[in-house]
Amino acid sequence: MSTRGRIAGLALVAAGVATILVAHWMMAFWVPSDAAQGVVQRIFYVHVPAAWTTFLAVGIVAIASAVYLWLKDERADAAAVAAAEGALIFGAVMLVTGPLWGRIAWGTYWTWEPRLTLTLLLWFTYLGYFLVRGSVADPGRGRRFAAVVAIVGALNIPLIHVSVEMFRSLHPGPVVIKPEGPTLPADMLATLLTSLGGFTMLFLGLFTFRYAVERLRRRPLAAAAGEADEALT
Amino acid sequence: MISRSLGLVLLSLSAPAALTAQVADAGRGAMRPYVHVLLAYAVVWLLILLWVWMIARQLRRVEDATKPDGG
Numbered sequence: 001m002s003t004r005g006r007i008a009g010l011a012l013v014a015a016g017v018a019t020i021l022v023a024h025w026m027m028a029f030w031v032p033s034d035a036a037q038g039v040v041q042r043i044f045y046v047h048v049p050a051a052w053t054t055f056l057a058v059g060i061v062a063i064a065s066a067v068y069l070w071l072k073d074e075r076a077d078a079a080a081v082a083a084a085e086g087a088l089i090f091g092a093v094m095l096v097t098g099p100l101w102g103r104i105a106w107g108t109y110w111t112w113e114p115r116l117t118l119t120l121l122l123w124f125t126y127l128g129y130f131l132v133r134g135s136v137a138d139p140g141r142g143r144r145f146a147a148v149v150a151i152v153g154a155l156n157i158p159l160i161h162v163s164v165e166m167f168r169s170l171h172p173g174p175v176v177i178k179p180e181g182p183t184l185p186a187d188m189l190a191t192l193l194t195s196l197g198g199f200t201m202l203f204l205g206l207f208t209f210r211y212a213v214e215r216l217r218r219r220p221l222a223a224a225a226g227e228a229d230e231a232l233t
Numbered sequence: 234m235i236s237r238s239l240g241l242v243l244l245s246l247s248a249p250a251a252l253t254a255q256v257a258d259a260g261r262g263a264m265r266p267y268v269h270v271l272l273a274y275a276v277v278w279l280l281i282l283l284w285v286w287m288i289a290r291q292l293r294r295v296e297d298a299t300k301p302d303g304g
Contacts, residue, residue, distance in 0.1 A: 216299075
């Protein structure tokens with residue numbers, strides 16, 4: 001990993017952690033409790049950023065996978081693997097914090113309503129992404145199959161977004177990305193955006209390191225393959 | 234008569250226990266949202282630390298694999 005890349009990664013991780021800690025302070029001491037739901041609504045400030053980060057990661061995996069299928073560039077596949085790991089981690093955060101909130105707000109940890117079901121499906125699709133990679137003897141074929149899984153899995157994101165409007169759903173609808181603008185009070189919106197910024201920076205920082213490790217991991221193989229090619233010609 | 238008196242005694246004896254149980258239940262009910270919020274925030278950091286640990290482990294493996302043999 002280049003010095004510049006290491007500095008950028010470390011700066012993003014440090015800024016992300018610091019911003020998330022500021023958001024935690026805002027959540028605990030600054031923003032008021034929601035009038036209807038009480039204190040449990042504060043889970044919103046980690047649940048929504050985790051969901052956003054998951055969708056960002058899935059978007060990166062899908063784009064990088066499409067680039068890999070098109071150009072056969074190892075760097076695109078390494079980026080896809082790094083982002084897919086992030087999608088699994090932040091997806092797990094989303095899938096654990098949501099039910100903790102739902103237990104108090106809805107009286108149940110889980111219900112098979114469209115948004116929750118589709119989100120769980122998305123998480124398992126990306127778990128399948130890693131299983132597909134590892135289950136094929138030829139690594140090149142495994143990568144191609146996994147890239148297709150990643151692209152098909154990403155098609156789930158628009159469905160997840162519109163599911164609360166298309167179907168009867170317990171899950172609340174959007175409160176920020178709306179045609180008429182956010183309907184959240186200003187202090188809640190500020191806390192949410194701070195947390196969102198922190199999650200995004202932390203993800204991008206860790207993604208940078210994971211990508212660098214993946215590139216390092218492949219370097220000996222690529223060098224060996226290059227040497228093998230030279231030996232053959 | 235004796236059984237009615239015994240019943241009253243038992244009822245009066247059990248009332249504080251029942252009241253204590255109700256208060257404890259109410260306390261637990263009031264605390265539960267706080268516990269859930271705390272758990273949610275703990276899960277965030279635990280899973281992020283898990284990813285950091287996974288990256289560090291993969292880096293160590295790469296370093297071990299690329300390390301020149303001592304002998």
